[in-house]
Structure formats: structure tokens, C-alpha cells
Amino acid sequence: MEAQDYINLENEFGAHNYKPLDVVLQRGEGIWVWDVAGNKYMDCLSAYSAVNQGHCHPKIKGTLIEQSQILTLTSRAFRNDQLGLLYKELCALTNSHKVLPMNSGAEAVETVIKAVRKWGYQVKGVAENKAEIIVCENNFHGRTITIVGFSTDRSSRENFGPFTPGFKIIPYGDSDALEAAITPNTVAFLAEPIQGEAGVIIPPDGYLRKARSICSQNNVVMILDEIQTGLGRTGKLLAEAHEGIEADLTLIGKALSGGFYPISAVLSNKEVMDVLRPGEHGSTFGGNPLACAIARTALKVLVEEGMIENAARMGDYFLSNLAGIKAPHIKTVRGRGLMLAVEMTDEAGGARQYCEQLMARGLLCKETHENTIRFAPPLVITKEEIDWALERIETVLSSG
Numbered sequence: 001m002e003a004q005d006y007i008n009l010e011n012e013f014g015a016h017n018y019k020p021l022d023v024v025l026q027r028g029e030g031i032w033v034w035d036v037a038g039n040k041y042m043d044c045l046s047a048y049s050a051v052n053q054g055h056c057h058p059k060i061k062g063t064l065i066e067q068s069q070i071l072t073l074t075s076r077a078f079r080n081d082q083l084g085l086l087y088k089e090l091c092a093l094t095n096s097h098k099v100l101p102m103n104s105g106a107e108a109v110e111t112v113i114k115a116v117r118k119w120g121y122q123v124k125g126v127a128e129n130k131a132e133i134i135v136c137e138n139n140f141h142g143r144t145i146t147i148v149g150f151s152t153d154r155s156s157r158e159n160f161g162p163f164t165p166g167f168k169i170i171p172y173g174d175s176d177a178l179e180a181a182i183t184p185n186t187v188a189f190l191a192e193p194i195q196g197e198a199g200v201i202i203p204p205d206g207y208l209r210k211a212r213s214i215c216s217q218n219n220v221v222m223i224l225d226e227i228q229t230g231l232g233r234t235g236k237l238l239a240e241a242h243e244g245i246e247a248d249l250t251l252i253g254k255a256l257s258g259g260f261y262p263i264s265a266v267l268s269n270k271e272v273m274d275v276l277r278p279g280e281h282g283s284t285f286g287g288n289p290l291a292c293a294i295a296r297t298a299l300k301v302l303v304e305e306g307m308i309e310n311a312a313r314m315g316d317y318f319l320s321n322l323a324g325i326k327a328p329h330i331k332t333v334r335g336r337g338l339m340l341a342v343e344m345t346d347e348a349g350g351a352r353q354y355c356e357q358l359m360a361r362g363l364l365c366k367e368t369h370e371n372t373i374r375f376a377p378p379l380v381i382t383k384e385e386i387d388w389a390l391e392r393i394e395t396v397l398s399s400g
């Protein structure tokens with residue numbers, strides 16, 4: 001079978017809820033992937049930062065194989081010998097007190113919504129069914145009904161109502177708006193440290209620190225969704241560290257398994273989690289021994305192999321060189337660590353065509369919204385490989 005045959009199968013038998021680039025991948029190693037015809041590409045998307053450790057990392061692969069031969073799923077009706085160890089290691093690494101494991105990022109978001117509502121009623125004393133959660137414009141937190149209900153992206157929401165009430169939307173990066181939106185019924189503020197899907201939107205310096213103190217002063221739980229920014233992507237283990245703060249609840253997912261398995265987690269450094277009692281929340285696969293073993297190794301290699309420091313160093317190098325590219329249609333270049341974006345002008349005619357041209361030259365990346373190209377390679381990328389990428393990026397962006 002050739003690439004077009006696979007594409008035809010997808011088109012004929014699959015739901016059309018994605019518009020992928022027409023590259024059919026078959027194999028991956030580190031920052032590189034190969035298509036069914038054997039063409040090699042640099043992956044500058046990393047599955048939306050789920051493969052920060054690089055494709056098919058040998059140590060994570062080893063754990064997957066080993067653990068899958070011993071025990072994969074027990075359900076939480078019984079205990080397993082991996083879950084407690086993951087908790088302990090994750091807490092030590094992130095300075096958290098409690099962990100709740102789920103599978104997808106969206107489930108982690110749903111979990112904190114439940115937890116902070118219950119905390120609001122039982123601890124803060126909010127009247128029944130009055131809890132409010134403040135979120136930001138242009139957020140991306142996942143795809144469930146509740147989550148898309150507080151999205152401001154039309155295609156995410158349109159025709160999917162009615163939605164879950166109890167959310168208030170404020171501009172991102174505006175701490176005055178946060179302060180003004182808080183009422184006695186506010187239980188939590190939920191935000192991304194950097195808005196990834198919105199196009200790598202970095203808030204003003206001091207914003208998260210300000211938000212942290214506003215939340216503390218008002219007895220509001222601060223929730224940071226680090227599903228994309230977390231686990232080394234921005235050059236720190238968690239992006240909150242750039243502002244020297246700690247959220248009360250932190251969500252991680254994606255790279256928590258290095259791309260081998262869906263696993264997400266809620267980290268709690270305040271005792272919000274303790275309001276959840278047996279029977280009130282759960283997941284059949286959440287916390288299974290295969291996922292936990294994989295996550296333990298995925299975290300271990302991230303730290304032991306210096307990927308976080310590499311993301312900081314290589315990110316600075318990549319960003320300063322991107323900023324040096326002279327092309328008529330580049331509007332702005334921004335990024336932190338290896339979470340980078342080039343925004344093109346409206347006259348450029350959309351970012352998609354550039355992504356297609358880059359693909360033809362062996363570099364895979366994806367547009368986000370109309371005009372932004374995101375570059376987020378695995379954190380194991382080297383300076384020489386960035387030079388290789390920059391050559392192609394410069395050629396393609398200058399040509400338009």
C-alpha cells in the first residue's frame with residue numbers, strides 16, 4: 001500500500017474531525033519520523049508535546065515491554081505495586097502533596113472542576129450549585145461538553161450546546177480582570193501558563209505571580225493547566241517556575257508517558273483533593289500499573305538525560321535565530337524553551353501553505369489558527385539539528 005491508499009481508507013471509513021497534513025508515518029526515533037515511502041522528517045510538533053522525550057525512547061519502550069508482560073490493568077478495586085511509587089516520585093519531583101491519575105488531559109480538567117466545586121461547597125462555604133470558576137479567553141483545555149462550553153473558539157463550541165453553567169470568561173494576561181471577576185462564589189481560577197493552542201501566547205511578565213496573590217487573598221484555588229507547557233517543554237519542569245510560583249492544582253498529561261500511553265494527573269499542593277471521597281470520582285484505566293510504570297520511566301529520563309536544561313538552551317538558540325530571519329510576511333516570533341511560534345501577517349495567505357512547503361523539505365509542523373506556525377520539537381534536539389531546521393524554515397518563509 002502507498003500513502004494515498006492509507007489516506008483513502010481514513011477518508012472513507014473515518015470521522016473527519018481532523019485535517020492532517022497528508023504524510024503517513026510509519027516509524028519514529030528521537031526527533032525523526034519516517035513515512036510509508038521511507039522519507040525522513042524532523043518532527044517539530046512532538047504530538048502536541050506528548051513526545052518531549054523523543055519518539056520511541058528506548059528506556060520507556062523497555063518499561064512498556066517489561067511491565068506489559070507482568071501486569072497491565074487491575075482497576076482501582078485493587079491496589080498495584082506501581083501506583084504508590086509513581087505518586088511518591090511525582091510528588092518529590094513537583095513538590096506536590098497529592099496526585100490523582102487519569103488518562104487524557106480533558107479528564108484531568110474535568111477532575112479538577114469537580115474537586116474545586118466540592119471544595120467550594122464543603123470548605124469555602126459557597127451555597128449549593130452557586131460555584132463559579134474563572135477561565136480565560138482563547139483557552140484550550142480539551143474537548144468534553146463542559147470544557148468546550150467555556151471555550152471562546154467558535155468551531156470548538158458551535159452546535160454542541162447546551163453547556164455546563166458556572167464559568168466566567170475573562171481576558172488572558174489581565175490580572176485586573178481576574179480581580180474584578182471574583183465574587184464570594186468564585187472557587188477557582190483556571191489558566192494555561194502559556195496558551196499553546198491559541199498560538200503560543202505568552203502573558204506579560206508577572207501575570208502569574210499577580211494571579212497567584214489575587215487567588216490567595218480571595219481564597220480562590222489557582223489551577224494551572226500544564227498539560228502542554230509542563231514536563232520540560234518551556235525549559236523548566238513546570239512553566240509556573242518561570243514566575244517562581246506554585247499553583248494549588250496543576251494538571252499534567254501528554255509527555256507524562258513520553259507518547260507511549262495516555263496518562264494524565266492532577267497534582268495538588270493544597271488539600272483540595274481531600275474532599276473527594278470513595279465512590280465520587282474514578283476511571284477504570286486511571287492509575288493502572290502499565291501507565292504508572294511508563295510514567296515513572298518517562299519522568300526519569302526527562303530529568304536524568306538533561307532534557308529540561310536542553311530545552312532551555314536549545315529553545316533560546318532556536319528563538320534568537322528564528323527572530324533573525326528576514327521575511328516580508330513574518331509578523332512576530334515568540335516562544336519559551338522549545339515552545340515556539342512564528343506568526344505570519346494576514347497578507348501571507350495562511351500558515352497552512354508554509355507547513356506544507358516545510359513538509360516537502362522534510363520538516364513537520366502544524367499551523368494553529370490561521371496565521372501561526374508552531375515549532376515544538378522533542379526536547380532531545382541538538383544545535384546542529386536546529387540549524388538544519390532553520391535553513392529550511394528560512395527558505396520557506398522567505399519565499400512567500
Ligand SMILES: *Cc1c(COP(=O)(O)O)cnc(C)c1O
Pocket residue numbers: 048103104105106107109140141142143192196197225226227228229253254
Ligand atoms: C492537549 C491539551 C489538553 C487536552 O488533553 P487531551 O489529552 O487531548 O484530552 C488540555 N489542556 C491543554 C493545555 C492541552 O494542550
